[in-house]
Amino acid sequence: MRDSLPMKNTSATPLGPAAKRSTPSGGLQAWLPRLVLAPSVAISLFFVYGFMLWTFVLSLTSSRMLPSYDFVGFGQYARLMANERWWVASTNLMIFGVLFVVICLAIGALLAILLDQKIRQEGALRTIYLYPMALSFIVTGVVWKWLLNPQLGIQAMVQGWGFESFRFDWIVDPDMAIYTLVIAAVWQASGFVMALFLAGLRGIDDSIIKAAQLDGASLPRIYLRVVMPCLRPVVFSAVMILAHIAIKSFDLVVALTGGGPGYATDLPATFMYAHAFTRAQIGLGSASAMLMLGGVLAILIPYLYSELRSRKHG
Amino acid sequence: MANVIRRQTPAARLGRGLLYGVLILAALFYILPLVVMLMTSVKPLSEISAGSLLSFPQNPTFTPWTKAWGEACTGMRCDGVGGYFWNSFAIVIPAVLISTTIGALNGYALTKWRFKGSELVFALMLFGCFIPFQVVLLPMAQTLGWLGISSSRAGLILVHVVFGIAFTTLFFRNFYVGIPNELVSAAKLDGAGFFRIFWRILLPVSAPIIVVSVIWQFTQIWNDFLFGVAFSAHNTQPVTVALNNLVNTSTGVREYNVDMAAAMIAALPTLVVYVLAGKYFVRGLTAGSVKG
Numbered sequence: 210m211r212d213s214l215p216m217k218n219t220s221a222t223p224l225g226p227a228a229k230r231s232t233p234s235g236g237l238q239a240w241l242p243r244l245v246l247a248p249s250v251a252i253s254l255f256f257v258y259g260f261m262l263w264t265f266v267l268s269l270t271s272s273r274m275l276p277s278y279d280f281v282g283f284g285q286y287a288r289l290m291a292n293e294r295w296w297v298a299s300t301n302l303m304i305f306g307v308l309f310v311v312i313c314l315a316i317g318a319l320l321a322i323l324l325d326q327k328i329r330q331e332g333a334l335r336t337i338y339l340y341p342m343a344l345s346f347i348v349t350g351v352v353w354k355w356l357l358n359p360q361l362g363i364q365a366m367v368q369g370w371g372f373e374s375f376r377f378d379w380i381v382d383p384d385m386a387i388y389t390l391v392i393a394a395v396w397q398a399s400g401f402v403m404a405l406f407l408a409g410l411r412g413i414d415d416s417i418i419k420a421a422q423l424d425g426a427s428l429p430r431i432y433l434r435v436v437m438p439c440l441r442p443v444v445f446s447a448v449m450i451l452a453h454i455a456i457k458s459f460d461l462v463v464a465l466t467g468g469g470p471g472y473a474t475d476l477p478a479t480f481m482y483a484h485a486f487t488r489a490q491i492g493l494g495s496a497s498a499m500l501m502l503g504g505v506l507a508i509l510i511p512y513l514y515s516e517l518r519s520r521k522h523g
Numbered sequence: 524m525a526n527v528i529r530r531q532t533p534a535a536r537l538g539r540g541l542l543y544g545v546l547i548l549a550a551l552f553y554i555l556p557l558v559v560m561l562m563t564s565v566k567p568l569s570e571i572s573a574g575s576l577l578s579f580p581q582n583p584t585f586t587p588w589t590k591a592w593g594e595a596c597t598g599m600r601c602d603g604v605g606g607y608f609w610n611s612f613a614i615v616i617p618a619v620l621i622s623t624t625i626g627a628l629n630g631y632a633l634t635k636w637r638f639k640g641s642e643l644v645f646a647l648m649l650f651g652c653f654i655p656f657q658v659v660l661l662p663m664a665q666t667l668g669w670l671g672i673s674s675s676r677a678g679l680i681l682v683h684v685v686f687g688i689a690f691t692t693l694f695f696r697n698f699y700v701g702i703p704n705e706l707v708s709a710a711k712l713d714g715a716g717f718f719r720i721f722w723r724i725l726l727p728v729s730a731p732i733i734v735v736s737v738i739w740q741f742t743q744i745w746n747d748f749l750f751g752v753a754f755s756a757h758n759t760q761p762v763t764v765a766l767n768n769l770v771n772t773s774t775g776v777r778e779y780n781v782d783m784a785a786a787m788i789a790a791l792p793t794l795v796v797y798v799l800a801g802k803y804f805v806r807g808l809t810a811g812s813v814k815g
Binding site: 238241242243245246248249250252253254256257259260261263264267276316319320323324326328334336337338339340341342343344345346347348351352353354355356361362363365366369396400404453456457459460463464467477478481482485486491494495497498499501502504505509 | 542543545546549550552553554556557559560563571572575576577625628629632633636638641644647648650651653654655656657658659660661662663665666685686688689692716717718742745746747748749752753763766767770771779782783785786789790793794796797798801804805
């Protein structure tokens with residue numbers, strides 16, 4: 210085929226030594242792909258990498274209302290470390306993040322395994338489990354704020370059924386309010402984890418399970434010992450995505466608790482926004498943003514590392 | 524089927540019943556908040572304070588919806604969320620179209636016209652998917668000011684395009700990697716250029732990934748709150764910001780039915796997309812994770 214082509218085109222075959230350089234329409238065609246990518250690369254360099262650097266620079270300054278370039282070294286980080294509200298926010302993120310990830314994984318795995326038992330109406334159930342993921346965290350926050358309202362929500366409803374002593378007023382309790390964030394976030398994201406696990410389960414070769422069944426293993430044992438180890442990559446990606454959602458959580462806090470009571474449910478994301486945009490503490494806000502970035506990188510780098518390794522081995 | 528039925532011992536039947544019981548309980552957990560939201564949004568206020576969360580509306584009324592749309596106070600102004608609903612569309616539609624187009628061209632260039640360093644370019648851009656946006660907020664505010672588009676819809680469109688192309692490029696790149704190179708090489712031999720090959724060969728088979736990208740970008744941008752609240756003024760706010768203002772406006776009697784109606788209004792477009800194209804929605808969510 211190739212040999213029968215007109216002379217003009219033969220130079221474009223990968224066989225020729227100079228093939229790559231001289232494409233038929235010449236220089237422009239060779240550069241066009243790079244030209245098309247150039248704006249995106251420029252955008253990425255400026256708006257992602259440039260801005261990260263810029264925020265880092267701001268975090269080294271004494272900026273308050275407006276950015277100023279009066280450098281104070283790592284003074285803002287020291288202030289941050291001494292700031293009680295920052296520690297509340299960081300501790301909250303640990304509590305919220307760990308509970309959110311663990312509960313989502315547990316519910317997601319359980320529902321996926323149960324749905325995988327040749328269930329009637331599986332499609333309808335899946336749709337119901339997953340739809341909260343389509344909502345905005347603001348909508349989720351507004352709805353759960355209503356459900357958790359002690360005077361008119363779930364507490365009032367159960368009390369109305371005759372359980373007068375029933376109490377579920379976590380949203381106004383500074384010690385418990387952080388758990389209301391966990392409830393709402395789990396409601397929103399656990400169906401998504403279910404979908405991830407279900408896709409993983411459907412990808413497992415049936416013959417492995419059949420072989421284990423022939424060996425006389427019980428169903429729970431098969432799931433624990435045979436199926437779950439196959440799903441390790443799924444668990445891993447789910448943890449990455451959920452941890453990422455947790456660190457970025459901002460809207461949910463704003464809509465559900467507003468960070469309150471007091472600042473009992475502050476997270477680093479709301480801390481950063483409050484200081485940079487409403488409390489005229491740009492330097493401190495930038496420092497907190499950099500620490501958030503550090504947190505994301507601490508999760509991301511092991512992930513990318515293992516991805517690259519598995520690709521090399523696979 | 525026959526041998527399944529034969530093995531139905533009482534214990535197995537009990538297990539099956541339990542299985543369905545758990546699944547239905549879970550379904551209630553997910554669906555009830557939506558049901559409560561919908562029912563509350565059509566109850567008069569008197570019924571809300573007298574009845575309970577799950578009581579069925581006795582005298583359903585559509586007034587909370589019209590009020591939420593056109594009269595409710597969102598901060599200083601009292602003209603409902605309707606205007607902000609259209610604001611969201613005015614921001615979302617251009618942002619989705621532009622970011623999807625750029626993503627498609629990027630994905631095509633990165634897979635069918637590989638060059639030295641193209642993998643590095645991809646890795647460089649991919650990082651944009653992972654950063655916490657707090658780290659770009661302050662510089663972005665200043666840059667939008669320099670460009671003269673702070674607090675404008677154009678500014679928000681720019682922000683969403685800039686931080687959306689990492690995702691759209693990822694989608695299209697992963698999709699085009701799976702399209703055989705033979706067709707493209709043959710077309711190159713025939714002298715077809717970059718855009719001609721894209722138009723004639725790649726685009727006709729891209730429908731599934733275009734749907735995924737459009738749905739993903741639509742839900743992401745529609746549901747955005749952080750950029751919306753940071754970079755908008757009262758007349759350019761997206762609906763999520765207006766909803767939050769409406770719910771947190773603390774003047775007069777709390778009208779929970781209006782709050783719920785406004786939340787329904789803000790949720791409807793993405794819910795409709797999900798119901799119509801749920802399959803693609805899931806694919807978008809899992810595109811970056813399962814396939815890597």
